[in-house]
Amino acid sequence: MHTIFKAGIAALTMIALHTPPVYGDSHNPTEKNDSDIESHSASAIAAPREFVTEHSGTFNGAKLRYRARAGETYLRDEEGKPSAAIFSFDYVAISDGKDRPVTFVWNGGPGSASLWLHMGTFGPKRVVVPSGAGHAGAPPFPLVASSETILDVTDLVFIDPVGTGYSRALGEHDGKEFWGLKEDAESISAFIRRWLSDNQRWNSPKFLLGESYGTTRAALVADILENEHSVALNGIVFISQALDYAGSTPYVADNLISHITYVPTMAATAYYHQRVDARGASLEEWVQQARDFAVDELLPALFKGNTLDADTRARVRDELARLTGLSPEYVEQANLRVRGTRFAKELLRDEGKIVGSLDARYLGDPVDDLTARADFDAASNAISGAYTAALMSYMQSDLAVVWERPYLSPADPRLSDEWNWNPKGRDAAWEPHWVNTSHNLVSAMEANPGLRVLVASGYYDLVTPFFDAEYTLNRYGITPDRVDYKYYGGGHMMYVNEEARLSLLSDVRAFLKAQLR
Known part of the structure; x- marks a missing residue:
């Protein structure tokens, strides 16, 4: 689920290809292409598949019409051939201008799809599990509107990395080309750049939000975006920080x-x-x-x-x-x-x-x-079934996703064993050491003096302890005014505690607004 494995690098130069979306409403959703696509498929690769619906809701007291797109974005290799399909869930306000903020969200693992942050608190709907650390029991699990989420201040894009969810390698490419510390970050940064182009959002304020290994990824992605592609970020949210694995x-x-x-x-x-x-x-x-x-x-x-x-x-x-x-x-x-x-x-x-x-x-x-x-893990056993059932039901009922492809959560069973933790490349000589992307965060913050970080930690997290976040981020020369620490009465996914969920959303909203000022 959120196991913190330890990681390494390599990387293709990748450019994403995405067909401009065609929109429908929630009763008549638009679906692109009926062909399924898997790794090592035939040379003729079909167009990206997508499902688009329109919705309305009230978030933090603000009424909002938004478009939901659940679909693939293609990455391309150096020869211009599709190398991978990255599936994402995009929630974009309708007729709200091209400069509205956008936040790119992912979970961790590596090997975790985005369903935890998606269905736990930040998506427009969420699954309800017992707040007091009780077992969620058996279905049906309550699926309710998440009226407190941050859609009032930012569009949201939930990303499933290759080998998770519906995301797959394509054509002659194999998943392990994307399974590694740097390989993974390169593919996610390529996806972000393509998404900005496809949606004409290059001048929008941009935020990254990751959980667990997703924070490891976020530091690397920020470094790649800021220093290799001149993509300026407004802020990063680390939930259950895991940058330096020694701690x-x-x-x-x-x-x-x-x-x-x-x-x-x-x-x-x-x-x-x-x-x-x-x-x-x-x-x-x-x-x-x-x-x-x-x-x-x-x-x-x-x-x-x-x-x-x-x-x-x-x-x-x-x-x-x-x-x-x-x-x-x-x-x-x-x-x-x-x-x-x-x-x-x-x-x-x-x-x-x-x-x-x-x-x-x-x-x-x-x-x-x-x-x-x-x-x-008693916590994982208590909530995993509820989150999985809720996402699958929500995709079919609200997002009109009807697809025979298996949604991988957990990930492709090969991913863990084939993950490359070598920061110098899969085949390079390397003296092993702790994974540490703190230096990448520092590099991104040096490139962008306005970049600030919010660190959200649960007091009861025995996977990524809160004191490790302090130890990590307090010793790299980052000035204290650029890092905000927040603590909650929960664990790794502190948002399963209702009081912590509301506080987390309030803190993230305040952080985004402060950065926008």
Whole structure:
């Protein structure tokens, strides 16, 4: 789903081809071309397929007529032949001028289609799941108007990368040509440039919004757009930031950084499940105690290794236990290095429960209580079925998408194994290191002094911890006034919590408006 795999580069020079849209209304949708297109199809490739409908709605109190286009955009290789079809869901205001802002939205993985952000909060309709971390149950799942979304201030384009959703490689091209750190970013930047041309929107304010690996992608795409193609951006929204993977890889034993970045999230989780004596502190105050301890005491202690004196070790051990709700004995056995993946299983082990990784508010009941780490993610299990069913139903009922092609969510099963994490190219020599696109973000921000970033994080995210976002973006020379941090009472997809969803939308809307001023 949103698993944070780790990535690398290569890249064709790609130019997108897209047939200008033909429009219909929601009762008489226009569909282009009935031919299906798959990888390694015949040399005669049919025109891009699209489904266009018109709608109206009220968003943040503003009435809006908008056109929805669900369809393909073709990328082309150096010989001008179609190399891939990227499918997107475009929501564009009707008769609102060519300078209206447009926000390009994607999820992560790599290998995730855009359905989470699309159906969770930013699309014009959304699926309703229990806000209090309960299981969504069985269908039917409520599908309601998302009247709080940001369509009042920006058009929205939800992008499914190659190998996800309906997006596929074409002709003689193979999916792995697009499955890599740089390859993926090149294809998405090519799509954006083609979309701007097809829709005559080059002078529109432009925003990127990514979640999880989608933030890794967003930093790279911003660098490519700003420095290789002179496409100026107005802002970037990072949801559940993952730029430098050192701080979000807790399952590597000798990764010192993740033992620090995960402490505040573990403390927040223990606070939520009432496994600590917070002594009257608020969640924010408790989390700040964990931040201070992690940097001022735990980091120096871990750095000293076996030269740490016994008294200091005991003090650090006991404080780590106090903040995280774990026993001093467990922390001692862990050698002061509590892995986030093991914490999910250990915190409530005495109750026979595990906490979710994507959202630690969720609880699971494993069959085997003795394993060191959870065998499944309780949060993913609780909501995945609802999101998938909602998107498929919404496509058929509202967007008039009728297509025999499978919608890949999860992605093409080859994608994970064939993903190229080498930043120098699939066949180049490379000494492996942590994936880190922070430098790409810095490069984009150097090229564009007006570019600012909003970072949205969930307190209970055990996949991309919020303290890692702070650690990452605070150390690259980016001035504090160019980065806004916002925190929510949820996890990786904080918007499943209704209060967090409303706050997230309000914060993103305010960020966009501020950048437009």
